[in-house]
Amino acid sequence: MSADQWATLSNTSFSIAVGLYSLAVIAFCAELAFGGVRQADPVRELVGAGGPVERPRPPQDLAPPPESDRGRRYGALAMGLTVLGALAHLTVLVARAAGTDRWPWGNMYEFATASVLVAVVAYLSFAFRAPSLRHIGVFVMGPAVLCMVLVGLFLYAEAGPVVASLRSAWLAVHVSSVVLAMGLFFTSGIASVMYLVRTRYDARVLAGDAPASRVVHRLPLAATLDRTAHRIAICAFPIWTFGVIAGAIWAESAWGRFWGWDPKETWAFIAWVVYAAYLHARATAGWRGRPAAWVNVIGLVVMIFNLLYVNLVSTGLHSYAGVGN
């Protein structure tokens, strides 16, 4: 196939991925909205058998209600659509790589596309292992679709060669690890947001002024969300650390110094500090639970700011990673 054909395949796959993800979001919504068993339903399954073990076990009325067959069908459909979308998403990058004969993260468009793919795959792997996490699908895939649309509209860059300074083996090492860590942190942040929503809801239910929110009630248990967020962050933190170190090694050979407080470097440092704070907060009395989750959400905001503001608005040595013309 010629470079042009690869480029066309890549662009078509992008549209297909966005389409499939959007359908998946609709299916996830349907699962949340119509998947519940009515309260009067006599079938009361014993929650916990075979499922993830929760400690301490919350009162029965906080546990997500069992899912109806219809809900399960919607859920399976949504997961199937997400998997297909992720395959199309992968094709976007593979075709880019094939058409340009380089790693497919040479500019913002490719970088952001790859990061979203990591977030989706991270979500999928957790959702397959712990089915209760499937219910946050709409909150992961919704932002993912939004990101993809914004990336396609504002960051799109034609397939092409990269500038001389990006032609280094470190592109593969540095950018791959950063993409991986970003995608994981993104998913972790979403899980923490859902945890904050869920704990607030739980507190109100326990206080007696329970709002009739079937959607929130169907979210995974607070402890599950918190643990998921923490475990993903634990995976992502060493990867991010490695990405920053690899970036420093590359900067030493490309720019003459390993660290120079370039805006991107500064924000990478800030993000590292915030996530270090998150991991510490999880282990500090008085900070466990909601305060720690807030730190993770701040980390998410820092990540997004780092991606958008630093690349698109400020000027620095990472500017060539900006929007293609």
Place this chain on the structure above:
Amino acid sequence: MTTTAPPRPAAPAGPPSPPSLGRRVAARLLRWWRQLTAMRTALMLLFLLALAAIPGSLLPQRSLSQSKVTEYFRDHPSLAPVLDRLYLFDVFGSPWFSAVYLLLFISLIGCIVPRAVEYARSVVAAPPPAPRHLRRLPEHTELRTTLDGDAALDVVEEELRVRRFRVVRRTRAHGPELSAEKGHLKEAGNLLFHVSLLAILVALAGGKMFGYEGSIVLTEGDGFCNSFQNYDTYSAGPLVQGSDLGDLCVDLRSFQATYEDDLTAASFSADIDYGPAGSATRDTTISVNHPLRTDGDRVYVTGHGFSPCFTVTLPDGTEPATDECRPFLPTETRTMSSEGVLKLPDLGPGQTDQLAVAGFFAPTGVVQGGLLTSIDPRPLSPQVAVQVFRGYLGLDSGIPQSVYQIDQTQVERGRLVQVGSANLTAGESFTLDDGTRVTFTGVREFAAIQVSHDPGQVYVLIASIGIMIGSLAMLLLSRERVFARAGPGAGGAGTVLSIGSLTRGSGETGPRFQALTDDLQDALTTRAADGARRTTTPATSPDGAEHAEPEAPPR
């Protein structure tokens, strides 16, 4: 074993005398130290550090670009001095930024020293005794067996030793018990991570103290030697003496920039000769991502551009400039159109006989409506639009001026007057009103060369690897403790093993504990069956169904 409370000290008879001043100060210091080294303080300092770094990315920084700071001062004349007094243009060298990270590192030391001591103690110490209420542990189950208590604990011990636990057996008031522990590497990783952070700070500081960096613009055919007065700009740590600079000279033989079809820059490479002063004879090619690394010094090519060359012939035939090349600063990297000036201060006896050939250079020039523009970064058809000024250049006025521009204030004062202009292709010349001829003889490339020296960076790398290994061990390993206690079974028959585990670290502990207790149940059953066969007493096989689901968390 019972514990008795130690006898209380007798209450003091009178009101306590106020502690001495020294004691009060010591107590106060101790309290400050405890506060500083508390985890919540460390957390706050982490947040402060993140916050403190933010202005460094939003405001222009002197360390990155002095010109942007100057521009900011021009755009915000009233605000900028205030920000400057708060060190907001030197955030990363400011006292308050240093204060935050130094406090953080003191807090870190206060955290890791006790932990290291405790770690050293725990490595040699036996696992702690089992807590009294095993069912309060996060993971707990009970196994029933026909074996007696010690035999049952033997089975548990074997099973745990296979899993590389350190095991200790004790007999205490509640019966025979067992404590097991593994995963010391997690804490070792934690310590390595934090010690490496300290090491990185020390290495960074050392590198800053003894490091230096100089940059110079070098036209093909020119060279320089490593000393501060030769550089266009340089910066050096406070402990660097001029004589400390490595003996290194570099001559730029040629420079090549290659481009893809769509004019994306594909490579920049400079062929250089280098070596100690007087014998710079070793040749090599340096390019983006591939610097020259000599003993201690590193030589980079950080930019490139064009140096147009001119010959100026005075009416009397003398040539104050023969094929003189001056680097022109690229104003647009896509087409490499550049601007610069050739200044000739020594044409005649008077101060007003000075000449400047200011120009706009286009590597591939196109003239449209008399205006020269560049359409390609490659020197396919080099052209230059020159304006020649005569008068006083102001070079000796005491005010430093750019080598890429004429001093506009002299033009405004009427002391420097434009006397001619022309668009020239290579080889073309034009004549001024007084008969002076300016010839554009051709163009050479220039390379921006940077020489860096940072003795700390190897140690920073080593410390970074420590951070990496430490964080992996700290985050991915877990420290596990397993406790077991044997008690009499219901009605005095057989034994009930109460087993609990406590895990510090991440990971799904439930399944692992489940696997352990399943294996234990199997081993107990096998052992009981063996024992029964050997003693030929009728054995009551343990009721498997009863224990199929040992997971019964407390409600």
